[in-house]
Amino acid sequence: MGSKNRMKKKLQKALIKTVLLITGVLFCAPVLFLLSGSIMSRYELNQSLLPLMTGQEELITWVFFPRYPTFEHYMRILFQTPQFFVVFWNSMKMVCLILAGQFFIAVPAAWAFAVYSFRGRKFLFTLYIVLMLMPFQVTMLSSYLVLNRLEMLNTHGAIILPAVFSAFPVFLIYRDFCNLPKGLIEAARIDGAREWTIFCRIGLPLASGGILSAGVLGFLEYWSLIEQPLAFLEDQTLWPLSLYLPEIGPEQAGYSFVAAVITLIPAVFVFLTGREYLEQGITASAVKG
Amino acid sequence: MWKRLRRKSPKGRQSIWQSEKTDGTAGRISDEIKRIFVLNRKERRGSSGRKSAVWTAFLLPSFLGVTVFVLIPFLDVVRRSFVTAVTQEWAGINNYRNVFENQAFRLAIHNTVRFTAVCLPLLIGLGLFLAAFLSRLKQIQFIKSLYLFPLAMPAATVVLIWKMLFSKQGFLNGALILPGVLPEGTLLDFMGTGASFWVLVFSYVWKNLGYTMVLWLAGIFAVPYDMSEAARVDGASERQVFWKVIFPNLKSSLYTITVLSFLNSFKVFREAYLVAGSYPHEDMYLLQHLFNNWFVNLELDKMAAAAVCVGTVLFLIILLLQKLWKV
Numbered sequence: 001m002g003s004k005n006r007m008k009k010k011l012q013k014a015l016i017k018t019v020l021l022i023t024g025v026l027f028c029a030p031v032l033f034l035l036s037g038s039i040m041s042r043y044e045l046n047q048s049l050l051p052l053m054t055g056q057e058e059l060i061t062w063v064f065f066p067r068y069p070t071f072e073h074y075m076r077i078l079f080q081t082p083q084f085f086v087v088f089w090n091s092m093k094m095v096c097l098i099l100a101g102q103f104f105i106a107v108p109a110a111w112a113f114a115v116y117s118f119r120g121r122k123f124l125f126t127l128y129i130v131l132m133l134m135p136f137q138v139t140m141l142s143s144y145l146v147l148n149r150l151e152m153l154n155t156h157g158a159i160i161l162p163a164v165f166s167a168f169p170v171f172l173i174y175r176d177f178c179n180l181p182k183g184l185i186e187a188a189r190i191d192g193a194r195e196w197t198i199f200c201r202i203g204l205p206l207a208s209g210g211i212l213s214a215g216v217l218g219f220l221e222y223w224s225l226i227e228q229p230l231a232f233l234e235d236q237t238l239w240p241l242s243l244y245l246p247e248i249g250p251e252q253a254g255y256s257f258v259a260a261v262i263t264l265i266p267a268v269f270v271f272l273t274g275r276e277y278l279e280q281g282i283t284a285s286a287v288k289g
Numbered sequence: 290m291w292k293r294l295r296r297k298s299p300k301g302r303q304s305i306w307q308s309e310k311t312d313g314t315a316g317r318i319s320d321e322i323k324r325i326f327v328l329n330r331k332e333r334r335g336s337s338g339r340k341s342a343v344w345t346a347f348l349l350p351s352f353l354g355v356t357v358f359v360l361i362p363f364l365d366v367v368r369r370s371f372v373t374a375v376t377q378e379w380a381g382i383n384n385y386r387n388v389f390e391n392q393a394f395r396l397a398i399h400n401t402v403r404f405t406a407v408c409l410p411l412l413i414g415l416g417l418f419l420a421a422f423l424s425r426l427k428q429i430q431f432i433k434s435l436y437l438f439p440l441a442m443p444a445a446t447v448v449l450i451w452k453m454l455f456s457k458q459g460f461l462n463g464a465l466i467l468p469g470v471l472p473e474g475t476l477l478d479f480m481g482t483g484a485s486f487w488v489l490v491f492s493y494v495w496k497n498l499g500y501t502m503v504l505w506l507a508g509i510f511a512v513p514y515d516m517s518e519a520a521r522v523d524g525a526s527e528r529q530v531f532w533k534v535i536f537p538n539l540k541s542s543l544y545t546i547t548v549l550s551f552l553n554s555f556k557v558f559r560e561a562y563l564v565a566g567s568y569p570h571e572d573m574y575l576l577q578h579l580f581n582n583w584f585v586n587l588e589l590d591k592m593a594a595a596a597v598c599v600g601t602v603l604f605l606i607i608l609l610l611q612k613l614w615k616v
Binding site for chain 2: 013017021025028030031037051055059062105109111112113118124128130131133135136137138139140141142143144145146162164165170220226231242244245256257260261263264267268270271275278279283
């Protein structure tokens with residue numbers, strides 16, 4: 001292989017990398033808008049977004065480094081807007097309870113599918129996969145009917161309970177349990193371990209990757225829930241952030257930017273700390289079993 | 290050449306091979322042990338029924354929940370699709386006929402089909418394109434993260450940005466006027482016209498490209514490295530290696546990527562609803578809008594019939610894809 005050829009290849013790779021990097025940064029550009037908007041003074045915001053508010057036929061402008069950076073909007077949201085906290089904790093409460101519930105319900109179910117062979121296992125598992133694949137449009141009415149019967153409409157339970165029994169984490173964690181060597185479980189049984197002990201001592205630690213993947217994917221999904229609360233929560237004080245944010249009009253742009261940034265923080269935190277598991281989760285959902 | 294081979298040969302793959310091997314032997318050994326000891330013990334204790342009780346205990350909470358929250362109500366939905374909404378009298382296929390004759394339903398189906406037909410090939414193709422290039426580079430973690438990031442951005446946080454980009458006074462118009470694509474003084478409203486459909490397409494691709502790319506990358510890396518390296522040694526170009534060696538092995542990835550992208554396409558309602566509300570431009574009117582509007586008006590009979598139809602069609606499509614691509 002000539003050195004000229006190798007040089008050319010290297011150059012080509014560098015070029016590909018640069019192009020991919022630039023597009024990637026463009027993909028994340030919305031964050032830059034949000035960050036710069038959140039520290040822009042009210043006057044500056046008004047100036048750049050005025051056409052958007054008045055409907056004038058003029059283009060809006062934007063500077064990524066505000067001339068007079070200020071934290072006034074942050075201060076306002078943190079100290080003068082109690083309703084924002086209500087909404088924020090609504091979101092937190094729902095997501096945390098959903099994930100906790102999924103942990104206690106989905107992990108044992110995945111264990112049952114992966115470890116035991118019983119009659120109807122295949123049928124049940126196929127049923128779970130079909131349920132996992134059904135979008136909200138299909139299950140909306142059935143959820144409504146049961147929530148109505150249980151008198152849970154317009155409570156957080158209406159969002160939490162159906163999500164807790166979602167089939168998706170079962171499927172994801174099932175993949176990890178399947179990778180456990182069968183011999184390990186058998187050996188533990190022979191040593192006299194009870195089934196519950198095997199599950200806690202062997203199953204849980206070895207499948208922690210899959211459980212975390214389900215957690216990360218779940219967090220990102222439920223943190224931006226729109227359809228369910230829109231349909232089942234009438235009372236605005238019960239709304240999650242994802243519904244409340246768009247209600248803030250463009251005349252309150254500063255407030256809106258800060259609210260968006262604060263909404264983004266937990267999601268980005270989970271994304272960055274769980275990035276590895278996120279990727280695992282994505283690929284695990286792909287490998288069909 | 291050798292040095293490169295050794296450096297690039299991924300460690301993970303080897304360990305997978307090894308673990309598979311040990312799995313196999315461990316499994317065989319444990320089978321032996323089981324035959325000798327476990328059966329013995331079972332006879333001694335006479336508790337062959339215990340094991341069956343155990344899986345029930347693990348599965349029962351989940352299964353009960355699914356039954357109560359999904360299965361029983363869905364059967365009720367199927368029943369309701371054949372009766373009238375208020376009096377619950379038998380209506381035969383009237384509800385179905387109403388749904389299919391409904392203009393809004395036709396519009397929503399038309400838009401959904403159009404959206405999928407445009408988005409799926411676009412997303413899957415772009416994802417493969419990116420993954421093919423990315424798989425050749427080293428240290429791609431950072432780039433991967435950049436493309437995955439939109440997944441972490443809740444739809445609600447980008448609403449304002451989308452408004453700044455696509456409204457009449459937005460940056461897109463600015464970007465089009467500057468090089469003279471649009472004449473000065475004509476501002477297009479991308480949200481309130483047919484162009485809103487393309488805003489939706491853009492949102493969907495933006496959100497899901499990283500996801501698709503990661504899936505493709507997993508598929509590409511699952512192709513044994515020796516195969517592509519052998520082709521390279523034989524003098525194949527990178528392009529030939531990709532199309533002749535790697536691509537034919539990606540069939541099962543294609544199936545799962547198609548199914549997942551297809552199902553994710555139903556979530557684009559979030560962006561549509563957030564930027565345009567309950568009654569958007571007709572090119573953006575999706576099934577979920579229709580369901581929501583029926584829901585508000587309590588037209589449960591139509592909802593039931595439509596839910597059964599959509600569910601059945603989705604189920605058939607997934608089966609069909611599986612038949613087509615199952616390897």
